[in-house]
Amino acid sequence: MLKNKLEADSILYQVGDRQLLSDIYLSCETGEVVGLLGRNGCGKTTLLQIIFGTKPTVHKHIRMNGQVYPEPYKHQHLIAYLPQQHFLPNNIRISRIIDLYLLTPDKRHHVKEDERLQKHLNKHADELSKGELRYLELLLLLQLDAKFLLLDEPFSGVEPLYVEHIEELLQAHLGTKGFIITDHDYRSVLRASTRIILLTDGFCRPITHEQELLRWGYVPADAFS
Ligand SMILES: Nc1ncnc2c1ncn2[C@@H]1O[C@H](COP(=O)(O)OP(=O)(O)OP(=O)(O)O)[C@@H](O)[C@H]1O
Numbered sequence: 001m002l003k004n005k006l007e008a009d010s011i012l013y014q015v016g017d018r019q020l021l022s023d024i025y026l027s028c029e030t031g032e033v034v035g036l037l038g039r040n041g042c043g044k045t046t047l048l049q050i051i052f053g054t055k056p057t058v059h060k061h062i063r064m065n066g067q068v069y070p071e072p073y074k075h076q077h078l079i080a081y082l083p084q085q086h087f088l089p090n091n092i093r094i095s096r097i098i099d100l101y102l103l104t105p106d107k108r109h110h111v112k113e114d115e116r117l118q119k120h121l122n123k124h125a126d127e128l129s130k131g132e133l134r135y136l137e138l139l140l141l142l143q144l145d146a147k148f149l150l151l152d153e154p155f156s157g158v159e160p161l162y163v164e165h166i167e168e169l170l171q172a173h174l175g176t177k178g179f180i181i182t183d184h185d186y187r188s189v190l191r192a193s194t195r196i197i198l199l200t201d202g203f204c205r206p207i208t209h210e211q212e213l214l215r216w217g218y219v220p221a222d223a224f225s
Pocket residue numbers: 015020038039040041042043044045046047
């Protein structure tokens with residue numbers, strides 16, 4: 001397997017007087033699902049947007065295989081980002097969105113053949129439920145050539161059976177991609193991830209055992225009992 005490595009290094013971000021991100025280092029390799037956990041407002045979305053390059057900050061180094069990319073989002077073959085908010089237009093049918101979003105017939109075909117999606121192809125995005133839309137967005141992103149996907153709340157609004165299927169889809173793409181995912185459905189993040197990072201007090205802390213999430217006060221006391 002050809003391994004690529006994404007590194008986000010020396011990331012600083014301040015909101016007013018608060019140092020939200022303090023000299024962050026985060027890496028992800030092909031074959032990894034890095035689960036980024038952290039409490040509301042700790043800076044997870046901010047960090048993903050800085051890595052993607054759409055949020056400016058005073059200091060950052062984003063490297064791919066050692067090469068620095070000041071604006072990674074301009075390189076579609078390198079990185080893609082699933083934002084927390086839905087991003088598909090409402091005035092175009094789903095089948096047309098797939099045609100516009102994916103460049104090759106085989107990729108379009110692959111998505112249109114998905115059994116969970118087929119019944120929605122003639123609808124518009126605002127006729128889909130939150131979870132159905134999330135699932136479609138993920139299917140589209142997974143078909144991109146990007147070597148790394150940053151997924152902000154991929155499980156949000158998604159029913160348990162779809163969550164399980166999404167976890168399987170991530171696993172199926174690990175041969176060519178690496179993922180950084182964040183979601184408050186921490187059980188799904190723990191299941192789907194090969195490595196867990198807790199963002200707290202501006203720092204990324206590697207989590208080697210889920211009990212550490214208790215010690216850092218991220219999960220309730222009875223979370224793993
Ligand atoms: N444009 C902005 N102006 C002012 N404050 C901001 C701005 N963007 C983010 N913040 C603040 O930065 C902090 C981090 O926000 P961010 O969305 O990155 O957190 P998060 O960890 O993703 O939270 P959640 O889990 O609730 O989605 C929050 O306190 C937020 O209010």
